[in-house]
Amino acid sequence: MLGKLIKHEFKGSGRTMVPFILMCLGLSVLAGLSIRGMENLQDYGWFTVLFGIVIFLFVVGLMAVCIMALVVCIERFRKNLLGDEGYLMFTLPVSVDEHIFAKLIVSSVWFVVTWLVCMLAFVLMLLCNVDMIEVNWSEIGYVLNEVWGRLVDFGLLHIIAYILELLVLIFAACCVTCMQFYSAMAIGYSFSNHKLLLSVVFFFVINVALSILQPLLLSITGNAGVIDFMIESVENMSAPVTVHMILLGTFLYMLILFVILYFPTRLLLKHKLNLP
Amino acid sequence: MTATFECKGLSKNFGSTQALEDVNISIAPGRVVGLLGPNGSGKTTLIKLANGLLTPSEGEVLICGDHPGVESKAVVSYLPDKTCMPLWMNALQLMDFFQDFYQDFDRQRAENMLQRLGLDDRQRLRQMSKGTREKVQLIMVMSRKAKLYLLDEPIGGVDPATRDYILDTIIRNYDPEAAVVISTHLISDVEKILDEVLFINRGRIMLQASVDDIRQQYGKSVDEYFREVFKC
Numbered sequence: 001m002l003g004k005l006i007k008h009e010f011k012g013s014g015r016t017m018v019p020f021i022l023m024c025l026g027l028s029v030l031a032g033l034s035i036r037g038m039e040n041l042q043d044y045g046w047f048t049v050l051f052g053i054v055i056f057l058f059v060v061g062l063m064a065v066c067i068m069a070l071v072v073c074i075e076r077f078r079k080n081l082l083g084d085e086g087y088l089m090f091t092l093p094v095s096v097d098e099h100i101f102a103k104l105i106v107s108s109v110w111f112v113v114t115w116l117v118c119m120l121a122f123v124l125m126l127l128c129n130v131d132m133i134e135v136n137w138s139e140i141g142y143v144l145n146e147v148w149g150r151l152v153d154f155g156l157l158h159i160i161a162y163i164l165e166l167l168v169l170i171f172a173a174c175c176v177t178c179m180q181f182y183s184a185m186a187i188g189y190s191f192s193n194h195k196l197l198l199s200v201v202f203f204f205v206i207n208v209a210l211s212i213l214q215p216l217l218l219s220i221t222g223n224a225g226v227i228d229f230m231i232e233s234v235e236n237m238s239a240p241v242t243v244h245m246i247l248l249g250t251f252l253y254m255l256i257l258f259v260i261l262y263f264p265t266r267l268l269l270k271h272k273l274n275l276p
Numbered sequence: 277m278t279a280t281f282e283c284k285g286l287s288k289n290f291g292s293t294q295a296l297e298d299v300n301i302s303i304a305p306g307r308v309v310g311l312l313g314p315n316g317s318g319k320t321t322l323i324k325l326a327n328g329l330l331t332p333s334e335g336e337v338l339i340c341g342d343h344p345g346v347e348s349k350a351v352v353s354y355l356p357d358k359t360c361m362p363l364w365m366n367a368l369q370l371m372d373f374f375q376d377f378y379q380d381f382d383r384q385r386a387e388n389m390l391q392r393l394g395l396d397d398r399q400r401l402r403q404m405s406k407g408t409r410e411k412v413q414l415i416m417v418m419s420r421k422a423k424l425y426l427l428d429e430p431i432g433g434v435d436p437a438t439r440d441y442i443l444d445t446i447i448r449n450y451d452p453e454a455a456v457v458i459s460t461h462l463i464s465d466v467e468k469i470l471d472e473v474l475f476i477n478r479g480r481i482m483l484q485a486s487v488d489d490i491r492q493q494y495g496k497s498v499d500e501y502f503r504e505v506f507k508c
Contacts, residue, residue: 001377004376004377007376008373008376011369012362012364015364080362084358084359084360085360085361085362086360087329087354087356087358087360088356088360088361088362090327090328090329091327091328091329091349091352091354092349092377093346093347093349093350093377093378094346094349094377095346192290270331271331272331273329273330275324275329
């Protein structure tokens with residue numbers, strides 16, 4: 001059932017996200033061509049103004065797609081689970097965990113896609129702007145060869161593992177961010193009145209609580225001798241393994257935050273659901 | 277025989293307000309039951325509890341012997357008293373959605389009903405009138421071969437001609453082995469299809485009786501008897 005929920009969640013959120021992503025990519029091509037056009041223009045005329053507007057729209061488009069990913073993450077949870085649609089969703093033969101995970105996975109995928117789209121948009125803009133004949137391909141080839149050599153020296157397996165670990169970390173960070181919004185809304189919407197306002201208040205309360213928790217966790221683990229043990233262990237490790245351990249430690253920290261936010265949200269949606 | 281819908285000592289409080297108090301009811305398969313009571317009497321709360329949308333303060337709800345959960349939701353077809361379908365969807369998308377999640381969804385039945393009512397299955401719910409949305413919602417709910425139908429105010433927002441069509445749809449489409457609970461205060465309209473009635477007031481069940489018994493015992497229709505009992 002989780003797969004089906006994810007499928008329908010992509011349909012529901014894709015209606016908003018896909019047009020924004022396509023608009024962003026289209027604007028990046030237009031912006032690249034505009035920059036190229038401006039460089040070739042001899043005098044400043046209406047074309048310069050037009051090109052300037054296109055470049056401005058490209059920047060706005062990039063910001064819009066990032067903001068939309070956040071809006072979709074919040075609104076899909078709020079409307080689909082806590083609004084009138086909640087009557088349909090919570091009477092499906094599906095567990096609360098599946099509902100939360102479907103929303104989390106799809107929102108996190110959109111965050112990662114948005115990030116990739118922003119990078120792709122910049123690349124597209126540069127490709128449209130750069131005169132391909134003028135590019136010194138042999139020099140680029142030399143640099144790439146040099147980079148490849150360094151990577152092989154460092155350990156190719158480590159590099160591949162770093163990339164995968166980083167992707168997992170980015171995904172985990174997205175999940176934790178989503179859970180901060182979800183938990184705030186789950187608390188806010190369990191009240192009878194001022195649900196939205198209370199959700200905003202609880203979002204800030206949760207953020208403050210987490211920022212207090214961070215040094216607290218460090219001091220607890222420090223007192224328990226965990227940090228000393230970790231430093232000693234790291235000193236005996238090779239540099240590539242140390243990086244793995246740091247990434248693993250960050251992931252564990254994210255996991256703790258996730259668990260802290262997940263279980264109250266689950267409990268509220270299961271037992272304190274207060275649909276309109 | 278296991279009751280399709282059973283409440284044992286069921287109570288629900290919202291803070292200091294008691295919405296339901298010690299409700300004990302049992303509905304057998306094949307019965308069409310009217311859950312009748314004035315506004316704010318606890319009808320919707322009882323239906324929400326049966327759907328697992330609320331948690332009881334005391335007592336228990338059983339659907340075919342199970343507490344509300346994933347298993348019970350697979351056999352309960354619920355029509356809430358408001359539009360709960362995503363407004364960006366059209367009837368075709370809704371049918372895909374129901375088909376994906378409910379094994380008992382009969383797509384052919386839904387398509388036939390949509391056609392009979394002359395509804396455009398490509399029109400988005402957002403573009404439909406409130407009454408038309410209610411019809412589409414009812415078609416989806418009644419196209420399931422569920423064991424228990426919980427219908428909360430199914431005829432509240434539609435014109436009298438459509439009311440007859442909806443009641444006809446309910447009677448023609450439910451499985452004789454399934455139970456139907458219809459919550460409403462439009463008693464005269466639903467009376468003709470009811471086997472039993474449950475009178476509820478201020479969170480307490482005042483009466484559970486068959487329609488025939490009421491007619492014989494009091495010499496009145498259910499509507500007349502209801503007006504007498506709940507006279508302001």
